[in-house]
Amino acid sequence: MSIVVRILSLGWAIMMIMSITNVADGAIPNDLQEKISLINREGPYLGIVVPNRFEMNPLLESSNFLPHDTIPHLDHAGRRFRIGTLENRKVVVVMSGLSMLNSGVATQLLLSVFRIHGVLHLGSAGGANPEIQIGDVTIPHYWAHTGLWNWQRFGDGPQDELAFESNGDYTRKYGYLRFADYQARKEGEKSSDNYLNRVWYQPEEIFYGDGEPEIREHAFWVPIDKHYYSLAKNLENIVLERCVNSSLCLPQPPKVVRVRRGVSANVFVDNAAYREFLNSKFKATPVDMESAAVALVCRQQKTPFIAVRAISNLAGGTSSVDESAFSSLIVQNTVRVALNFITLASDAIENLDVAE
Ligand SMILES: *[C@@H]1O[C@H](CO)[C@@H](O)[C@H](O)[C@H]1NC(C)=O
Numbered sequence: 494m495s496i497v498v499r500i501l502s503l504g505w506a507i508m509m510i511m512s513i514t515n516v517a518d519g520a521i522p523n524d525l526q527e528k529i530s531l532i533n534r535e536g537p538y539l540g541i542v543v544p545n546r547f548e549m550n551p552l553l554e555s556s557n558f559l560p561h562d563t564i565p566h567l568d569h570a571g572r573r574f575r576i577g578t579l580e581n582r583k584v585v586v587v588m589s590g591l592s593m594l595n596s597g598v599a600t601q602l603l604l605s606v607f608r609i610h611g612v613l614h615l616g617s618a619g620g621a622n623p624e625i626q627i628g629d630v631t632i633p634h635y636w637a638h639t640g641l642w643n644w645q646r647f648g649d650g651p652q653d654e655l656a657f658e659s660n661g662d663y664t665r666k667y668g669y670l671r672f673a674d675y676q677a678r679k680e681g682e683k684s685s686d687n688y689l690n691r692v693w694y695q696p697e698e699i700f701y702g703d704g705e706p707e708i709r710e711h712a713f714w715v716p717i718d719k720h721y722y723s724l725a726k727n728l729e730n731i732v733l734e735r736c737v738n739s740s741l742c743l744p745q746p747p748k749v750v751r752v753r754r755g756v757s758a759n760v761f762v763d764n765a766a767y768r769e770f771l772n773s774k775f776k777a778t779p780v781d782m783e784s785a786a787v788a789l790v791c792r793q794q795k796t797p798f799i800a801v802r803a804i805s806n807l808a809g810g811t812s813s814v815d816e817s818a819f820s821s822l823i824v825q826n827t828v829r830v831a832l833n834f835i836t837l838a839s840d841a842i843e844n845l846d847v848a849e
Pocket residue numbers: 737738739740741818
């Protein structure tokens with residue numbers, strides 16, 4: 494081998510090693526990693542996950558939001574993580590996009606990349622509880638994903654084991670929806686069977702971040718953080734805006750309420766029969782498409798979580814209110830509740846630091 498060939502092949506080998514090193518950095522390039530380290534050194538932060546621009550912008554546009562002076566945002570994996578302070582507390586705000594998949598992905602990215610001491614999720618929701626009015630801002634104690642089903646074969650009933658139930662994969666513990674119960678029929682007509690039979694609601698498999706990898710547990714009702722839930726009691730005193738203008742007001746003054754349960758699934762519910770089912774079966778108040786996913790990810794990563802969801806429509810129920818006329822007012826009210834929570838939660842964390 495000539496000396497030239499040797500040098501060339503040595504150069505080639507070095508280039509190969511360098512490119513392998515780059516690959517080993519994974520999906521986060523070096524320059525981004527440096528910014529992340531800088532940001533994290535100034536943390537921890539409260540993570541804020543919001544489904545869409547309409548619900549996020551009032552938060553960012555509030556005079557309370559101050560972007561970080563050198564790194565106002567970081568773009569990664571199709572998401573923009575906005576760094577700054579709200580009510581003088583350090584926050585990272587991310588828009589997740591619609592649905593369980595997007596909100597789960599955005600939340601996991603947030604928790605994997607940044608030093609986060611807790612997650613606040615906010616948005617609007619359909620209302621399934623007849624005692625709660627449009628415009629009310631709800632804070633459920635528990636969330637469940639109600640879109641994971643075991644669809645039972647025709648002919649089987651509640652006494653019959655589900656497919657793979659004996660493996661421990663599925664359970665009859667959380668109950669079912671029977672399609673024949675919803676047959677539209679004339680007065681006096683008998684209920685008939687329906688080939689769709691029943692769907693049985695299933696808990697999610699979860700894997701704890703600090704647990705044995707690949708060892709699953711199951712979770713259906715996921716509680717929000719105990720401490721956050723008790724802090725949220727103070728939010729019930731907030732006076733919300735009732736009127737869009739001098740002539741357009743909500744029929745009742747809107748209120749902030751802690752409620753028992755909320756449910757989420759990849760389903761936009763604009764159907765009164767299903768809305769009533771979700772309330773009678775699961776005691777659900779807000780019905781949305783993201784909160785339970787954020788709750789489940791936070792649960793797995795053992796990060797404190799709370800969701801603030803304002804009722805912006807009655808999920809197929811009849812309403813005397815023109816829902817769309819109030820949507821901006823409702824988002825503004827939700828942001829007001831969120832800002833109050835941020836102050837409360839960070840005070841509590843600062844007090845913890847002092848206590849340590
Ligand atoms: C109040 O707001 C509604 C909805 O935006 C609008 O139709 C109405 O004209 C407004 N009324 C006044 C007095 O500004």
